[in-house]
Amino acid sequence: MVILGVESTAHTASVGLVDDRARVLGIASDMYRPAHGGIHPREAANHHVASLPGLVRSALEQAKVGPDAIDGVAFAQGPGLGPCLRAGATVARTLALAWGKPLVPVNHCVAHVEIARVLSGLDDPMLLYASGGNTQVIAHGSGRYRVLGETLDIGIGNFLDKLWIALGGTFPGGPALEREAALGSELLPLPYSVHGMDVAFSGLFTAAMALHDRGARRADLAYSVEVTAYAMLTEITERALAHRRRDAVVLGGGVACNQRLRGMVRSMVEARGGTMFAPPPSLCVDNGAMIAWTGHLALSEGRSVPVERSAVQPRQRTDLVEAPWRRVRPALTA
Numbered sequence: 001m002v003i004l005g006v007e008s009t010a011h012t013a014s015v016g017l018v019d020d021r022a023r024v025l026g027i028a029s030d031m032y033r034p035a036h037g038g039i040h041p042r043e044a045a046n047h048h049v050a051s052l053p054g055l056v057r058s059a060l061e062q063a064k065v066g067p068d069a070i071d072g073v074a075f076a077q078g079p080g081l082g083p084c085l086r087a088g089a090t091v092a093r094t095l096a097l098a099w100g101k102p103l104v105p106v107n108h109c110v111a112h113v114e115i116a117r118v119l120s121g122l123d124d125p126m127l128l129y130a131s132g133g134n135t136q137v138i139a140h141g142s143g144r145y146r147v148l149g150e151t152l153d154i155g156i157g158n159f160l161d162k163l164w165i166a167l168g169g170t171f172p173g174g175p176a177l178e179r180e181a182a183l184g185s186e187l188l189p190l191p192y193s194v195h196g197m198d199v200a201f202s203g204l205f206t207a208a209m210a211l212h213d214r215g216a217r218r219a220d221l222a223y224s225v226e227v228t229a230y231a232m233l234t235e236i237t238e239r240a241l242a243h244r245r246r247d248a249v250v251l252g253g254g255v256a257c258n259q260r261l262r263g264m265v266r267s268m269v270e271a272r273g274g275t276m277f278a279p280p281p282s283l284c285v286d287n288g289a290m291i292a293w294t295g296h297l298a299l300s301e302g303r304s305v306p307v308e309r310s311a312v313q314p315r316q317r318t319d320l321v322e323a324p325w326r327r328v329r330p331a332l333t334a
């Protein structure tokens with residue numbers, strides 16, 4: 001079975017093709033980069049409309065397959081920015097109708113878990129999902145993925161991007177802040193906002209800007225922000241492991257490309273005698289392959305929808321969707 005997946009929830013338009021062993025047969029992505037400031041949903045959607053047809057062609061060429069070899073078309077139904085989601089859904093519906101293939105809606109957060117799960121070979125890991133718009137600790141329970149902890153305000157990546165732009169940089173801020181942080185050495189005092197299983201970043205942003213206004217070195221600021229914010233994420237992940245009596249963690253989301261975050265979570269998990277796995281960066285960030293793979297899991301359970309019931313759901317929660325494949329089959333090893 002070969003599935004084509006379309007991702008378009010935020011700034012990245014991506015098309016991936018996977019087979020039934022989760023091998024990535026083709027993947028083509030293009031990220032919208034605003035000239036200044038953060039993401040403008042309508043402009044990002046225009047970018048996706050313009051780039052997706054070429055990405056479909058490119059992924060098919062890489063995979064060396066034609067429409068006949070494809071068994072279904074999956075798309076990210078939510079959560080995400082409405083105009084961006086609609087751009088991807090429109091392309092997926094068009095392909096499904098033109099090729100006469102089933103259309104499979106996929107939850108974007110669940111897709112991050114499933115690609116990390118299959119690549120890791122771990123059967124039942126928890127996911128620390130750290131991306132631009134989302135920050136959640138997710139575990140499976142009773143037929144669904146459950147959010148055990150999350151951000152109470154903005155996503156970690158949006159926080160890093162916003163801070164970097166306020167410090168004079170450009171989007172995306174996370175990778176640039178990581179390079180800057182490597183030059184820092186002094187740990188400046190910043191608020192540590194963990195509330196039970198949840199975290200918050202707006203106080204951290206205000207405090208970091210106040211330090212900046214008082215002349216703190218940018219490298220020390222970047223270093224201190226990374227250490228503080230990633231310690232908060234590591235703490236809620238550890239609390240979730242302890243409560244759920246789990247011993248494995250996978251990472252997902254663009255911020256999971258960060259070496260400091262990977263290192264901190266790995267140290268915590270290994271100190272508990274557990275296992276940590278992070279996918280390669282190309283499959284940590286938003287990508288069509290994770291949508292295709294989760295579409296494969298759903299379609300194996302007969303889950304597809306007619307076009308008239310395929311509306312996008314910008315606020316679709318992780319725990320709103322069923323994950324029936326978890327009942328019947330363990331993770332495959334890639």
Ligand code: AMP
Nearest residue numbers: 131132157172173174253254255258286
């Ligand atoms: P996503 O929303 O999952 O596609 O991820 C995009 C987010 O990941 C943006 O906010 C980026 O700034 C952030 N990001 C990407 N690479 C890194 C990195 N190495 N360190 C921290 N954040 C990163």
Ligand code: MG
Nearest residue numbers: 131253285286
């Ligand atoms: Mg994402």
